[in-house]
Amino acid sequence: MKLSPNAYEVWKRRYAHPTEKIPEDTWHRVAKKVASVEKDGAHTDWEKRFFDMMNELRFLPNSPTIKNAGLSKGTLSACFVLPIEDTIEGILETHRVAGVIEAAGGGIGYGFGDVRPKGSKISSPQAEACGPIAVMQHLSSLGNMITQGFREGAHMGQLPISHPDIREFIHYKDRADVVENFNISVQITDAFMRTVADDGKWQLVSRGHYKGELVSARELWDEICESAWRTGDPGVVFMDRVWETQPHDRWGPIESSNPCGEQFLEPYGNCNLGSINLAKFVSTRQANEIMWDELKTTIRYAVRFLDDVVDVNWFPDPKLEDVGKSMRRIGLGVMGWADMLVMLGIKYDSIEAINLADTMGKLLEVTAWEASAELAVEKGAFPLWATSRAAKRIEKKHAVPVRNADITTIAPTGTISLLADCSSGIEPHFAREWTRRALWNKGTSTELAESAPDDPNVRTAHEVLPNMHIEMQAAWQKHISNSISKTINMKQDCNVGDVRNAFWHAWKTGCKSVTIYREGSRDIEVLSTGLLEEDVTPILKRPSRPSILEGKTHKLQTADGTLYVIVNVHNEEPFEVFATLGKGGTGVAASLEAISRLISVGLQTGTPLDLIIKQLRGITDNPVGFGGRQIKSVPDAISQVLEKYQPVPKSGGTDKKVLKMGELGSEWKPLSAMPKDPPRGESCPECSGELVMASGCAHCPDCGFERC
Numbered sequence: 001m002k003l004s005p006n007a008y009e010v011w012k013r014r015y016a017h018p019t020e021k022i023p024e025d026t027w028h029r030v031a032k033k034v035a036s037v038e039k040d041g042a043h044t045d046w047e048k049r050f051f052d053m054m055n056e057l058r059f060l061p062n063s064p065t066i067k068n069a070g071l072s073k074g075t076l077s078a079c080f081v082l083p084i085e086d087t088i089e090g091i092l093e094t095h096r097v098a099g100v101i102e103a104a105g106g107g108i109g110y111g112f113g114d115v116r117p118k119g120s121k122i123s124s125p126q127a128e129a130c131g132p133i134a135v136m137q138h139l140s141s142l143g144n145m146i147t148q149g150f151r152e153g154a155h156m157g158q159l160p161i162s163h164p165d166i167r168e169f170i171h172y173k174d175r176a177d178v179v180e181n182f183n184i185s186v187q188i189t190d191a192f193m194r195t196v197a198d199d200g201k202w203q204l205v206s207r208g209h210y211k212g213e214l215v216s217a218r219e220l221w222d223e224i225c226e227s228a229w230r231t232g233d234p235g236v237v238f239m240d241r242v243w244e245t246q247p248h249d250r251w252g253p254i255e256s257s258n259p260c261g262e263q264f265l266e267p268y269g270n271c272n273l274g275s276i277n278l279a280k281f282v283s284t285r286q287a288n289e290i291m292w293d294e295l296k297t298t299i300r301y302a303v304r305f306l307d308d309v310v311d312v313n314w315f316p317d318p319k320l321e322d323v324g325k326s327m328r329r330i331g332l333g334v335m336g337w338a339d340m341l342v343m344l345g346i347k348y349d350s351i352e353a354i355n356l357a358d359t360m361g362k363l364l365e366v367t368a369w370e371a372s373a374e375l376a377v378e379k380g381a382f383p384l385w386a387t388s389r390a391a392k393r394i395e396k397k398h399a400v401p402v403r404n405a406d407i408t409t410i411a412p413t414g415t416i417s418l419l420a421d422c423s424s425g426i427e428p429h430f431a432r433e434w435t436r437r438a439l440w441n442k443g444t445s446t447e448l449a450e451s452a453p454d455d456p457n458v459r460t461a462h463e464v465l466p467n468m469h470i471e472m473q474a475a476w477q478k479h480i481s482n483s484i485s486k487t488i489n490m491k492q493d494c495n496v497g498d499v500r501n502a503f504w505h506a507w508k509t510g511c512k513s514v515t516i517y518r519e520g521s522r523d524i525e526v527l528s529t530g531l532l533e534e535d536v537t538p539i540l541k542r543p544s545r546p547s548i549l550e551g552k553t554h555k556l557q558t559a560d561g562t563l564y565v566i567v568n569v570h571n572e573e574p575f576e577v578f579a580t581l582g583k584g585g586t587g588v589a590a591s592l593e594a595i596s597r598l599i600s601v602g603l604q605t606g607t608p609l610d611l612i613i614k615q616l617r618g619i620t621d622n623p624v625g626f627g628g629r630q631i632k633s634v635p636d637a638i639s640q641v642l643e644k645y646q647p648v649p650k651s652g653g654t655d656k657k658v659l660k661m662g663e664l665g666s667e668w669k670p671l672s673a674m675p676k677d678p679p680r681g682e683s684c685p686e687c688s689g690e691l692v693m694a695s696g697c698a699h700c701p702d703c704g705f706e707r708c
Contacts, residue, residue, distance in 0.1 A: 004421045006418055006421070006448050006450065007419050009448065010418045011026065014067070015063075015066045017071060026066065027051050027054040027055045029070040029071075030054065031050035031051035031054065032047050032070060033312055034047075034065075034069060034308045034309055034312055035047035036312060037311040037312055038308065046304070046308075050301070050305055053298055053302070057277055057419075057420045057421070058276065058280045059276050059277065059298055059305070060277070060416045060420055061076075061274040061309065062076075062077075062078040062272060062274060062411070062416065063415055063416060064076050064077060064078050064104075065078075065272060065274075065309060066416070066419075067105065069309075073314050075101070075104040075105060075270075075315065075316055076312070076313045077270045077272045077309075077315075078107060078258070078273050078411075079106070079107060079259075079265060079269075080101050080106045080108045080109070080258065080269070081108070081254075081255065081256050081258065081265035081267065081268070081270075082097055082267065082268065083267035083268070084111065084112055084115055084132075084135060085114060086114045086115055091135060091138075094110075094139075095139070095142060097268075097316070097317050097319070097320070098139060099142060100317055101316050101317075102143055102146040103316075104314075104316045106270075107154035107259040108139075108156070108258075109156035109158070109257050109259060110155065110156065111158050111159075111187075111255025111256035112135060112158065112159050113158075113159060113207060115129075115135055115206075116131075116206055116210050117129065117132075117163070117210050117212065118130060118131025118133065118165055119131070131165050132157075132159055133168055133169060136157045136182060137178075140155065140181055140182055143155055154181065154259035154260070155181055155183070155259055156256060156257055156258060156259045157179075157182050157183070157256075158184070158186070158187050158256045158257070159186060160187045160239075161186055161192045161220070162189075162192075162204055162206075163204065163206055164204045164205065164206055164213070166204065166220070167220070169234070170186060170223050170227050170234060172184065173231055174227055175613075175614070175618075183235065183259055183260070183261070183515075184234045185235040185236060185237045185261065185515075186224055187237045187239045188236050188237065188238055188239065188507075189238075189239055189240055190240045192221075193507055195217040196217045198217075199216075199217070200217055201215065201216060202215050202216070202220060225499045225503060226496050228503075229494070229495070229516075229521075232515070232516065232517045232521055235261065235513060235514060235515040236503055236513065236514055237257070237512065238507055238512055238513065241510060242254055242483070242512055245481060245482070246264075246266075247329075247388050247390065247405035247406050248266070248384050248388050250326075250384060251266040251267050251268070251269075251323070255267065257483065261483060261484075261485050262410060262412070262484055262485040263329075263409055263411075263482055264482060264512070266323065266327075268320050268322070269323050269327065270323065270324045270329070271329040271331050271406070271482075272330060273306075273332075273333065274302055274305065274306050274330075274332055274333070275332075275333045275410075275413050276302060276332070276333070276334050277334075277336040278334050278335070278336040278340040278360070278422075279336035279340050279343065279423075280336070281298075281340070288344050290340075295363070296363070296367050299332070299363075299364060299367040299371065300370075300371040300374075302332050303330065303332060303371035303375070303404075304371065304375065306332060307328065307330060307372070307379075307403055307404060310324060310325060310330070325383070326384050327404075327406070328382040328383075328403060328404045329405055329406040330406070331406070331407075331408065331409035331411065331482060332364070332368055332408050333408065333413070333425070334360075334364065334410060335413040335417045335420065335422055335424055335425055336420065337357075337360075337423060337425070337426040338423035338426075338429050339453065341353055342453045342455050342457055342458055346457065347457050347459050348459040348464055348472070349428075349464045349472075354472060354475050355475075357475035358479075361478060361479030361480065362478075364408060364479060365408060365479040365480070365481070368407050368408055369402060369407060372403045372404045373401065373403070375403035376400070376403040380403070381402060381403060382402070382404055382405050384405065385401050385402065385405075388405060406481050406482050408480045408481045409480060409482040409483060409484070410426055410476060410480060410484040410486070411425060412424060412427075412485040413425050425484075425486065426472060426476055426486060427461065428459055428460060428463075428464050428469075429452035429453075429459075429460050429461070430460065431462070432451060432458070432460065433449070433451045435449055436448045436450055461489035462489050466488050466490060466498060466501070466502040466505075466516070467501075467502070467505055469488045470505045470511065470514070473486045473509075473511050473514070474506075474509035474510055477511055477512060483512040483513055484511075484512070484513075486514075486515070487516070488506075488514060489516075489517055490516055490518045490519065492518060494518055499516050502516055545576070549568040549569065549570055549575060550568065550569055551567050551568035551569055552566070553566050554566075554567070554641045556631060556637045556640070556641070557624060557625075558634050559621065559633075560581055560588070560621075560622070561582040562581070562582035563579065563580075563581055563582070563634055563638075564580050564581075564582070565578070565579045565637070565638055566579070567641060567642070567645060569645075573603075573645075574603055574642065575603055576596075576600040576604070577596045577599045577603070577638070578596050579592045579593075579595065581634065592634070595638065599642075609645065609646050610646055613642050613646065616635045616636060617636060617639040617640075618636060619632060619635040619636050620632040620636070
């Protein structure tokens with residue numbers, strides 16, 4: 001099978017061992033290792049079947065299996081979930097196991113629900129709990145430290161909607177420079193969604209009975225939607241759907257999923273994945289004909305392949321091996337779905353496509369479980385079968401034992417779909433033409449040019465309306481035993497209401513999780529058209545400056561001296577910026593004037609304020625201060641001032657301006673409306689500390705702000 005140029009580049013740079021000269025060498029290595037656990041006399045036949053379906057690109061396992069099978073130590077599993085216990089010993093044990101998984105090339109999911117809120121009392125009388133965000137930062141640093149060689153470390157962090165630190169979690173990735181190797185999702189229950197619908201109050205309380213605020217459920221929901229609109233994070237997980245299909249409760253309720261959200265796993269749970277290329281099962285001899293028998297055969301072979309991987313796998317820790325072999329989870333999915341639809345002449349966002357997804361999903365479900373039942377007869381059921389959910393259900397008194405506790409999932413298939421030269425997962429084609437940023441060894445990257453089939457039926461990701469994205473995901477989810485990784489792509493000019501409606505629709509249609517992404521909302525994008533959509537508002541002509549503008553002067557302490565930042569406002573929007581440094585020389589003054597002029601030009605010509613903030617935020621010279629109040633440099637200080645003027649779109653299409661840092665929900669007020677004397681407990685506009693009166697002037701003892 002000759003690979004396309006892109007596929008060959010992926011094989012050579014990511015999967016090929018130095019001794020392997022052609023792709024067939026890799027398929028032989030993988031097939032031989034996986035089939036080695038078959039009975040004597042049968043393993044040769046299974047090796048050939050496994051080789052054929054990989055070489056013909058009808059089926060491919062996940063990247064770690066292709067990369068590591070038959071070589072030295074390296075896990076063949078792609079997905080892991082580790083527990084986070086609310087003790088220092090538990091956190092350090094998770095750190096240890098995470099390190100060996102990272103080094104072996106696995107992605108990890110964490111559920112932070114058991115971690116007590118920030119500031120809670122702990123056993124040490126002089127200390128307080130750091131909270132889930134700090135633990136997540138710690139694990140992110142571990143991931144950055146360990147190099148996986150053939151891909152960046154990937155992580156998932158999830159927090160229940162009832163946790164007292166949930167607001168900090170929701171907004172944590174509003175900035176672009178934090179935990180970049182983590183996806184985050186909020187775990188939402190049906191009870192919360194009903195409370196949102198009723199516009200009721202929601203009690204924040206952690207599992208350790210640390211009680212928090214009583215908040216408006218609808219406001220909390222809106223904050224999730226606003227942050228997702230802004231950066232794509234957080235995603236949402238509907239936990240009742242997850243718990244309903246959990247195969248076994250031996251380790252308690254499921255706490256999190258793998259990094260891309262397609263596998264929800266118990267603590268120390270792990271899974272090996274593989275995907276069938278549906279585009280290979282449309283007859284080239286007769287249009288509009290699916291080769292159903294060939295597809296069923298490949299499903300059966302793929303189930304056996306993935307089950308054999310459980311036995312040949314190397315597990316980085318004994319706890320992982322215990323759970324892995326007790327459950328024997330596999331995750332068989334599909335890719336090439338958009339290609340199949342094009343070949344059949346069916347538009348992605350049509351009722352015909354949704355109906356075919358339902359049919360195809362059912363075929364995958366029934367055939368895969370039948371294959372697992374046949375393996376159970378031949379090799380035995382998974383060890384916990386007798387006490388599993390399926391075995392105990394009243395309506396399944398005569399349930400047939402199966403080899404695997406879990407069997408189907410739909411992964412994103414980013415790299416293996418490149419290798420198979422097909423569309424990824426169940427996603428539509430991203431665009432007519434696009435560029436993919438592919439990462440290789442030692443952090444190098446290559447931009448691969450891709451294109452969709454030249455066919456009038458091609459519907460690209462941004463042409464498909466959000467509700468049809470979700471209908472497609474829901475149609476497949478009905479038949480998938482675990483979950484689905486899919487992105488609801490939105491145009492750059494969509495609003496928060498569009499995000500809110502998409503999340504709500506996903507809950508109503510039975511999806512387990514949902515992730516939205518608004519084009520252009522992140523600085524670095526893996527997939528990019530390189531062009532703005534035609535209906536996105538272009539850069540505006542620079543307006544004339546009014547003769548009088550109202551503004552504020554902000555005073556901050558930096559390592560280079562006292563910085564004064566003046567922000568003038570026009571039409572309730574920041575319009576221009578001036579900055580001076582108390583002890584700066586002429587060179588510093590010139591640099592500050594240049595920065596101020598460029599910021600002002602950007603503000604006046606339509607550059608989004610959050611984009612300006614992202615470019616300045618985190619620039620480090622000589623940091624001053626600690627934690628969230630730390631000023632890393634003069635440009636970083638300016639970004640912190642600008643962040644106070646950043647609007648957060650409110651629900652209902654209003655354009656109400658809201659302070660972002662520490663004051664979400666407070667009205668934005670111009671300088672003339674500020675009181676001269678601070679009411680008791682009033683917050684500092686610079687750092688959110690408490691203002692105090694001294695010598696007739698309100699000032700902040702934390703950062704030095706003065707109102708006089």
